[in-house]
Amino acid sequence: MRRWETDPILTVDHLTMRFGGLVAVNNVSFTVGRGDVTALIGPNGAGKTTAFNCITGFYKPTLGRLALAHEAPPSPAELQALTANGQAGAKTENGALYLLERLPDHKVSAQARVARTFQNIRLFSGMTVLENLMVAQHQKLIRSGMMAPSALFNLPSWRRQEKEGVERALHWLEKVDLMARADDPAGDLPYGDQRRLEIARAMCTEPVLLCLDEPAAGLNPKESAALNTLLLSIRADYGTSVLLIEHDMSVVMEISDHVIVLEYGSKISDGTPAEVRSDPAVIAAYLGVDEDAVEAVEAEVGL
Numbered sequence: 001m002r003r004w005e006t007d008p009i010l011t012v013d014h015l016t017m018r019f020g021g022l023v024a025v026n027n028v029s030f031t032v033g034r035g036d037v038t039a040l041i042g043p044n045g046a047g048k049t050t051a052f053n054c055i056t057g058f059y060k061p062t063l064g065r066l067a068l069a070h071e072a073p074p075s076p077a078e079l080q081a082l083t084a085n086g087q088a089g090a091k092t093e094n095g096a097l098y099l100l101e102r103l104p105d106h107k108v109s110a111q112a113r114v115a116r117t118f119q120n121i122r123l124f125s126g127m128t129v130l131e132n133l134m135v136a137q138h139q140k141l142i143r144s145g146m147m148a149p150s151a152l153f154n155l156p157s158w159r160r161q162e163k164e165g166v167e168r169a170l171h172w173l174e175k176v177d178l179m180a181r182a183d184d185p186a187g188d189l190p191y192g193d194q195r196r197l198e199i200a201r202a203m204c205t206e207p208v209l210l211c212l213d214e215p216a217a218g219l220n221p222k223e224s225a226a227l228n229t230l231l232l233s234i235r236a237d238y239g240t241s242v243l244l245i246e247h248d249m250s251v252v253m254e255i256s257d258h259v260i261v262l263e264y265g266s267k268i269s270d271g272t273p274a275e276v277r278s279d280p281a282v283i284a285a286y287l288g289v290d291e292d293a294v295e296a297v298e299a300e301v302g303l
């Protein structure tokens, strides 16, 4: 089932990002299936992080549309109407629809509910593991108006939200197997544990789309296997859509439903892991040889 064709949560159209004269992402279009694990791969400098930064609101794209549909895809007419009216979001027949390129980055996370982790870990290292998960939820409280001065006087409601926040944090601590370290400073955790804590922190904000920038980087094989299990559980148990940049092909091929390949800022392949793995353009990009040469060798060996 190709959910990215039948039920996309994110539709990227003609995404282009220029830095001065350099075109880091060049007219790239793809979709992310609802509930899928989607991997964005490609050689160094291919434009993966730049595309990611556009989706998560860190960069405003030079050109392109990034449509995120919370419940189900909008009709073409609804998408067209939102594009034309200049607003950043709308309620459609099928639920909330956002154009991410029009939202400031804090609204991409708080309203559109797109969460991310970074290539370099960005935890509050002096805070405890549990505190890191609580801080992450403040944005959620802001979204619900619970940080407004008037709400602070509405103690029962405030206490209920606070209690739910603690319960959610404990739930994720359990999920990432860090309950025993709840009161330790996050900076004291081994690297692999910090990576899982970052994912737990992102999940505490209850995202519809979780974006992970090289989650397996620097992990040993055991930690990498634990990460795969965690990501598969996020997909199966919470239905959260996951978009990840990853260089580790064992992670990509094992857990992805859909793989998109970039090279020199352009999309060169898009399909299931099996389709992408056998695509001559991808083999050429990774081996650094010309596509015709790969096809010739494949013909010779009968592939």
Ligand SMILES: Nc1ncnc2c1ncn2[C@@H]1O[C@H](COP(=O)(O)OP(=O)(O)OP(=O)(O)O)[C@@H](O)[C@H]1O
Pocket: 019, 022, 023, 024, 042, 043, 044, 045, 046, 047, 048, 049, 050, 051
């Ligand atoms: N802020 C920036 N200003 C100028 N050029 C940039 C900026 N960010 C990225 N680039 C350039 O854009 C191109 C794409 O970079 P990007 O980091 O998106 O690639 P990548 O596929 O994520 O690479 P890697 O796998 O090495 O992280 C590179 O040539 C990079 O030097």
